[in-house]
Amino acid sequence: MIRLYGFPLSNYFNKVKFILLEHGIAFEEVAAGFGQDEATLARSPLGKVPYIETDAGPLCESQVIVDYLASAHPDKPIFAADxxxxxxxxxxxxxxxxxxxxxxxxxxxxxxxxxxxxxxxxxxxxxxxxxxxxxxxxxxxxxxxxxxxxxxxxxxxxxxxxxxxxxxxxxxxxxxxxxxxxxxxxxxxxxxxxxxxxxxxxxxxxxxxxxxxxx
Missing domain, CATH: 1.20.1050.10 (Glutathione S-transferase Yfyf (Class Pi); Chain A, domain 2)
Known part of the structure; x- marks a missing residue:
């Protein structure tokens, strides 16, 4: 299952969360803020939110995450078919x-x-x-x-x-x-x-x- 890290005041966190909810993609929401600790930097190199963990590894940057979701779930109409x-x-x-x-x-x-x-x-x-x-x-x-x-x-x-x-x-x-x-x-x-x-x-x-x- 996808784990989404961030907090609800972040508009980019909400962007990814919206897409996950809109398209019925199962995920776990994990509360996280900006950080420079090693655990955060291992998932998000600049310590920013949002970032996700997948079975294959972590990803950061909201649009990259959305593009990943579209590729990982081709049955979900995240983008137009054309x-x-x-x-x-x-x-x-x-x-x-x-x-x-x-x-x-x-x-x-x-x-x-x-x-x-x-x-x-x-x-x-x-x-x-x-x-x-x-x-x-x-x-x-x-x-x-x-x-x-x-x-x-x-x-x-x-x-x-x-x-x-x-x-x-x-x-x-x-x-x-x-x-x-x-x-x-x-x-x-x-x-x-x-x-x-x-x-x-x-x-x-x-x-x-x-x-x-x-x-």
Whole structure:
């Protein structure tokens, strides 16, 4: 059985967990945080989550894990059967992960954790996100799903990451870069949130946050 390591506040952990739940792939969830101990580094060389253990060995990086799951479970429609459409789904997922969320992450200290970011960081992130959001808007369909009429990995990435991008830009710049570009992540989130896998991921995240508050 697959063992998934991480914690429910990690959007990339939730990305993998969503896919496992959505496609009925059996797994064991193992609570783990970022770490530099030898046991963690043996499974995840940078000590990041998520990572998994399989019968063949460990794997890290969320998209690598999703690709592995698709290969290991060819009976599960994790990607479209058409090669080009499957590539477009991966393209959108990569765009969300690398060009939107990873860039916006530099704002989280101020947006979510009570800290401040430098004016240089604000300026750099604003320039990058303005260009990247416009690029994403050119390829995303939201008809009604990110890649078109069918649910895909792109919707999972959008569900776990676009709210962070929108909320962070709103908190730091006073405007939601995504909504301003016509990317209605809120409506999309409500649609995806009706899926049982999304509901489980959300419930576990909220329960984890409540437990953290209680100490």
């Amino acid at each position: 090669p080009y459409q499957a590539a477009k789904e991966r393209e959108l997922a990569t765009f969300i992960d690398l060009h939107l969320e990873l860039v916006a992450r530099d704002l989280y200290k101020q947006a979510f954790f009570g800290g401040t970011v430098t004016d240089y960081t604000k300026s750099r992130v604003e320039k990058l996100l303005t260009r990247h959001v416009a690029g994403f808007a050119r390829i995303a369909k939201f008809a009604p799903y990110v890649a078109g009429p069918a649910f895909s990995i792109a919707d999972v990435c959008a569900f776990v990451s676009l709210p962070l991008v929108g909320l962070a830009t709103k908190a730091v710049y006073g405007r939601d870069f995504l909504l301003d570009a016509g990317i209605d992540w809120k409506t999309h989130g409500k649609t995806i949130g009706e899926r049982p896998a999304a509901q489980k991921v959300t419930a576990d995240r909220l329960a984890y946050m409540e437990a953290q508050k209680r100490g």
